[in-house]
Amino acid sequence: MATNTAAGGINALKLWPWLIVPFIAIVLPFVFDSGHTINLLSHMGVAIIFALSYNMLLGNTGLLSFGHAVYFGLGAFVAMHLLRAINDAGGTGLPIELLPLAGAAAGLGFGVIFGSFSVRRAGVVFAMITLGLGELVHSSSLMFTDFFGGEAGLFGYRDEAPSLLGVDYAPSRNVYFLVVAWTLIAAILIYLLRKTPLGWMANAVRDNPERAQFVGYNPTIVRYIQFVLSACFAGLAGGLFVITNEIVNDEVVGQLQSGAVLLGTFIGGIGYFIGPVVGASLVTFLESSLSAHTEAWVLYFGLLFISIVMFAPMGLVGIVHTQYLNWKAGGWKGNTGIRLYILVSGLVGIFGLICVIELSYHYFRSWDPGAPFILMGISTNATHLLPWLVSFAITIIGFGLMLLHGNPLLKRHISANSDGGKA
Amino acid sequence: MTIRNALELKGVKKNFGRAEIIRGLNLEVREHERHVIIGPNGAGKSTMFNLISGRLKVSEGSIKLFGNNIHNLPAHKVNRLGLSRSFQVTNLFQNMTVIENLRCSLLWSEGHKYAFWKSVLGQDSVTERAYELATRLNLTEQLSTQVSLLTYAQQRSLEIGCTVASGAKVILLDEPTAGMSRTEANDVVQLIQRMTGENTLVVVEHDLNVVFELADRISVLVYGEIIATGTPEEIRNNEAVQEAYLGTEVH
Numbered sequence: 091m092a093t094n095t096a097a098g099g100i101n102a103l104k105l106w107p108w109l110i111v112p113f114i115a116i117v118l119p120f121v122f123d124s125g126h127t128i129n130l131l132s133h134m135g136v137a138i139i140f141a142l143s144y145n146m147l148l149g150n151t152g153l154l155s156f157g158h159a160v161y162f163g164l165g166a167f168v169a170m171h172l173l174r175a176i177n178d179a180g181g182t183g184l185p186i187e188l189l190p191l192a193g194a195a196a197g198l199g200f201g202v203i204f205g206s207f208s209v210r211r212a213g214v215v216f217a218m219i220t221l222g223l224g225e226l227v228h229s230s231s232l233m234f235t236d237f238f239g240g241e242a243g244l245f246g247y248r249d250e251a252p253s254l255l256g257v258d259y260a261p262s263r264n265v266y267f268l269v270v271a272w273t274l275i276a277a278i279l280i281y282l283l284r285k286t287p288l289g290w291m292a293n294a295v296r297d298n299p300e301r302a303q304f305v306g307y308n309p310t311i312v313r314y315i316q317f318v319l320s321a322c323f324a325g326l327a328g329g330l331f332v333i334t335n336e337i338v339n340d341e342v343v344g345q346l347q348s349g350a351v352l353l354g355t356f357i358g359g360i361g362y363f364i365g366p367v368v369g370a371s372l373v374t375f376l377e378s379s380l381s382a383h384t385e386a387w388v389l390y391f392g393l394l395f396i397s398i399v400m401f402a403p404m405g406l407v408g409i410v411h412t413q414y415l416n417w418k419a420g421g422w423k424g425n426t427g428i429r430l431y432i433l434v435s436g437l438v439g440i441f442g443l444i445c446v447i448e449l450s451y452h453y454f455r456s457w458d459p460g461a462p463f464i465l466m467g468i469s470t471n472a473t474h475l476l477p478w479l480v481s482f483a484i485t486i487i488g489f490g491l492m493l494l495h496g497n498p499l500l501k502r503h504i505s506a507n508s509d510g511g512k513a
Numbered sequence: 514m515t516i517r518n519a520l521e522l523k524g525v526k527k528n529f530g531r532a533e534i535i536r537g538l539n540l541e542v543r544e545h546e547r548h549v550i551i552g553p554n555g556a557g558k559s560t561m562f563n564l565i566s567g568r569l570k571v572s573e574g575s576i577k578l579f580g581n582n583i584h585n586l587p588a589h590k591v592n593r594l595g596l597s598r599s600f601q602v603t604n605l606f607q608n609m610t611v612i613e614n615l616r617c618s619l620l621w622s623e624g625h626k627y628a629f630w631k632s633v634l635g636q637d638s639v640t641e642r643a644y645e646l647a648t649r650l651n652l653t654e655q656l657s658t659q660v661s662l663l664t665y666a667q668q669r670s671l672e673i674g675c676t677v678a679s680g681a682k683v684i685l686l687d688e689p690t691a692g693m694s695r696t697e698a699n700d701v702v703q704l705i706q707r708m709t710g711e712n713t714l715v716v717v718e719h720d721l722n723v724v725f726e727l728a729d730r731i732s733v734l735v736y737g738e739i740i741a742t743g744t745p746e747e748i749r750n751n752e753a754v755q756e757a758y759l760g761t762e763v764h
């Protein structure tokens with residue numbers, strides 16, 4: 091029993107994010123009370139569940155899927171058909187709060203079917219099969235228009251369905267609270283799954299399928315169960331999406347959707363439970379805010395993704411975590427200033443790069459490159475030399491200071507310190 | 514009373530493409546014995562282990578574990594019938610800690626299968642056995658050290674521990690002392706004797722000191738065939754063996 095109390099102590103310490111994050115989530119719509127922001131927050135919730143389910147494959151089991159939207163999307167379509175049936179029946183039937191369960195059941199069912207041949211092999215073969223399946227389902231969505239609603243998609247009305255709790259789901263804030271509740275439930279379940287024999291062996295199979303076999307496990311079955319459960323949660327997210335959006339079309343099963351969840355999960359960090367939470371929130375936020383400000387937002391996405399893959403494969407959460415560990419171990423002593431300097435010069439470089447990209451986009455993409463446009467609050471003409479010179483100068487100075495001055499300075503400082511320690 | 518055979522290989526052949534690597538191999542390993550396989554480099558010792566453990570498919574012949582045919586079963590099924598192995602190159606769950614490796618190795622033999630409704634840390638019997646194994650392995654100080662940070666000798670011991678943990682009655686160890694110093698090798702030999710107790714043990718080994726210290730019986734594998742099996746004394750005095758193998762190394 092001694093081990094139990096010890097574990098209890100650790101659990102109490104680890105419990106606080108589970109209280110703080112939902113608390114913030116509940117307070118947010120009172121701080122930002124525009125309908126647009128609340129819808130955005132709802133989308134984040136859906137994206138978080140979807141990304142967490144994706145990381146059950148990528149981070150926990152080492153399976154790279156290019157077609158996870160299949161389970162999200164099919165879950166959404168099944169839930170939508172159910173919602174329409176409820177609408178048609180004059181608002182009687184399954185309470186709207188439980189609609190995501192229909193999506194989850196659909197995700198589970200399709201996971202059982204498609205998973206049975208997807209997980210035979212891991213690695214490249216698995217990735218290719220998921221890619222093919224994704225294409226297959228997406229193209230059938232344009233063929234079987236009765237089920238998928240064709241290009242126009244399918245509509246349903248969430249406020250023309252019974253409510254278990256007697257809540258009116260016309261206002262988007264009420265929908266948002268439902269999203270928060272489901273996100274919390276899904277996150278807790280996915281978190282607990284990691285603690286089970288299956289969750290452990292998923293990690294084991296990711297690390298070394300051969301060794302897993304020699305302790306009695308069939309890697310294919312471990313992957314299969316994990317895949318089915320992951321598809322189930324993806325379907326749940328899809329069902330929730332139906333409630334927030336009230337419309338689904340072929341895009342929900344498409345490659346863009348599959349790509350977005352991969353991007354978000356990876357940007358957040360596949361090695362951490364909260365990685366996908368951070369990544370999915372960020373990607374959803376950027377998608378809606380950047381696309382309002384710049385046409386080049388897809389490019390920025392690509393750049394962010396590439397830089398993470400190349401320089402910080404553990405994702406944004408990984409960067410914060412390593413810096414935190416370093417700081418806790420006293421690695422920041424006497425060089426906090428240098429670290430700040432690197433950060434700031436890097437940000438300056440990024441700022442300059444953004445200016446260059448915006449200028450290029452305007453110059454090459456707009457009808458009249460000479461027309462003035464607003465760049466960083468200043469009216470600029472992309473056919474003049476000056477803005478280009480200034481932008482390039484800022485970029486070069488920023489990155490130059492960071493790479494040629496800040497980084498070596500930090501290295502020298504650290505090695506000087508460790509030498510001093512030895513002496 | 515006759516002693517039953519733990520392992521029985523009859524006329525086992527294996528070819529990779531045209532090359533016949535195992536050419537009609539016969540071997541009987543008795544229950545509870547410590548059987549050491551020796552032979553020159555490239556003789557097919559590791560390949561034989563791969564065939565027994567289900568990592569490779571047999572081209573011809575049969576392999577029996579306690580009387581059940583096991584050739585061409587997948588590795589996890591062979592393991593569930595009571596056989597486990599270590600590898601010539603360390604083969605652990607590299608991203609996990611020592612205690613996590615031991616827990617993972619215990620899960621199946623403790624009957625937890627693919628359960629996703631109970632917590633691993635809540636299984637007291639797994640915890641107890643994992644800690645007990647760690648003590649016997651002398652790894653109590655490294656419990657929460659990531660495996661990739663252990664010394665080579667520690668990794669090898671842990672691998673033996675994981676092999677034992679999986680509940681197997683027959684254990685195959687492929688060169689457990691390779692690349693170790695004299696003292697490290699001695700430690701490992703003692704560890705093997707301590708850990709494997711009643712189990713049947715089949716060990717591939719190059720180090721002759723280790724061989725004669727560990728073996729109840731020895732088999733000599735040369736060019737894909739067993740040319741002799743016997744007690745250490747018999748093998749030492751066997752002329753064919755001296756010619757084919759020992760003669761070239763021991764003078």
Ligand SMILES: Nc1ncnc2c1ncn2[C@@H]1O[C@H](COP(=O)(O)OP(=O)(O)OP(=O)(O)O)[C@@H](O)[C@H]1O
Nearest residue numbers: 529532534552553554555556557558559560561601
């Ligand atoms: N997968 C394979 N494909 C083709 N040839 C192989 C394969 N595995 C092993 N061989 C060949 O089979 C022969 C026996 O290899 P094996 O690894 O079994 O030897 P060994 O007795 O374990 O030698 P060592 O003492 O060096 O470990 C070698 O010539 C090797 O090149």
Ligand SMILES: [Mg+2]
Nearest residue numbers: 558559560601
């Ligand atoms: Mg070998």
